[in-house]
Amino acid sequence: MSNSNPSRPHEPNEHPHPHEHEHHEHEHHEHEHHEHEHHEHDDHGHEHGGFWDEIKHLIRPHAHTHYAAALDPALANQRGIWALKVSLVGLLVTAIFQVFIVAISGSVALLADTLHNFSDALTAVPLWLAFVLARRARNRRYTYGYGRAEDLAGAFIVLMIFASAVVVFYESIQKILHPQPLSNIGWVAAAAIIGFLGNELVAVFRIRVGRQIGSAALVADGLHARVDGFTSLGVLVGVIGVWLGFPWADPLVGLIIGAAILVIVWNTAREMWRRMMDGIEPQVIEQIEHAAHHVDGVMDVHDVTARWIGHRQRAELHITVNCQLPTVASHLIGEEVRHALFHELPALSDVTVHIDPCECDENVQYHLAAHHV
Template identity: 30%
Template sequence: MSPTQALLLSLGVAVVVFVLKGLAYLLTGSVALYSDALESVVNIAAAAAALLAVRVSKRPADENHPFGHTKAEYFSAVLEGVLIVLAALAILREAWPRLLAPEPIEELGLGLLLSLLASSLNALLALFLISKGRQARSPAVVADGQHVLSDVMTSAGVLLGVGLAWLTGWWWLDPLLALLVALNILRMGWRLVRDSVGGLMDEALPQEELGRIRAALEGALKGLAADGRVLEVHDLRTRRAGPRTFVEFHLVVPGSTTVEQAHQICDQLESALQVSLEGVQTTIHVEPDHKAKHATFRVG
């Protein structure tokens, strides 16, 4: 299933989940279930934004965008984070007065059953989206899956807490849970915005992927260094734009190396990186031996 199809599925499930949670809130009047339903509205908007971003990111490179449109997915993730924060603020506004003046909840049994059904659908969807998003290396799909998963976790807390309020008669637990849900949503929104802004700002790859790149280069350089064809690699830089990974570095070779020989060496290094990290795009700047910095990967 493609990222576009996965997000279409997410959008459809989000609508169904919203209807179920909305009915649960209307039946009970629980502000905690209201907070749960409101987050589903964000899920719908976020899935729609992610779907649009993925479609834009698939456009081929053109004269105005020679590196493609893959960063469009980060804008979607930032928008989703902002929507999450707005939802949290709406929940806080609704829950605070009810905390000061708690009210009993009606028809809670049926409301909890509907909410449980909605959360089960969300759990299956979240696991599916995260798995497919990672396979396709789509930040928008992964972000949508993580958002849905956080919704499942907060819904579980809401169900447990509201059920406890029903059993004990401590109705103040209902708005208190809504406030806790809002704070958790704020945390999630901040993290999502921060990660997406990092992509827009061309942050380096995480240490795990950077380690794979270093290992691939070191393995490929051993043979090349043995006969003196490569002296060192330095100024390694990495970044990501949606599903694409960009790697660039300076390659120091003996001054007597011909252009054709240097080109063959570059092809070997690029092939090694492709095996280590699928879809990587490599840029190599070849330099003569007097440009050596004796840094990063010094060979020989």
């Protein structure tokens, strides 16, 4: 029983080692029988415990989302592209406002910050291209599809956030070594407020949509916008400090912001590293085991693996069934397991169920290939 969709029963005496297994593969978005209404998840019954929990939630983007149940891959990609378009326009509008203030204030520092915001807006471009690429169907060369393009874009965004931290540290140290008086403080403060509000709105929007579709890369891009907002807010705090007579306030705030950016870089990079290394949240494995165990006819569940490919999941598992069951009955159990898993894991797009018979005949070599693994 080694074909993905067996068309005939396979009797033990047809093969030298009857421990050939039946593989069940499933393209979630290609099957209409999964149009049953998926479970609506109310954050799985848990609520965030306040401000600091929300901060941790923001700086540690996780892809176990609660809204992806209603999204197929095509819709998720479409929403991701839509989010990038809207947020890109928002960032450009913010930068244009800052250009206007630069023109009437003559602030070189604000000009540099404005150019920085323009360059940051362009980080949406590689992620946009990744979402477009992910819509392409898988083929014989890229058999898992193009979902990894999203993860690669996320890694690029992490590098951009790190570059922002380097720029902040450099500018702050330069101001400490070569202090310069701030001019047009009022206009600079106004530009800082506009920069903060614009970037924060974009950040909230990207993070929310990224979590809805399970895209760690889009969440990372939202965090990048939030970093820029913190930078603008830090400029405002520094302006207030200088206005109160503390000339070192501006570079000191810059160093603090740089340190905060590095914390965000660390947590975001760690998440992207897990994705690139096929890491998965342990609770996902537990969910797979739990759902499969509760299917009638399943005697054991083992060798469970899962990974993220972009904002979708792929899983493989082995189940043990009664060795006396005919092929069709074993196949139907595998189908029930797949059906249960798609309802349990909204982000799941592919799953392979490998069926093992229980060891009820001592003359059968059930693990003939085990030494190759």
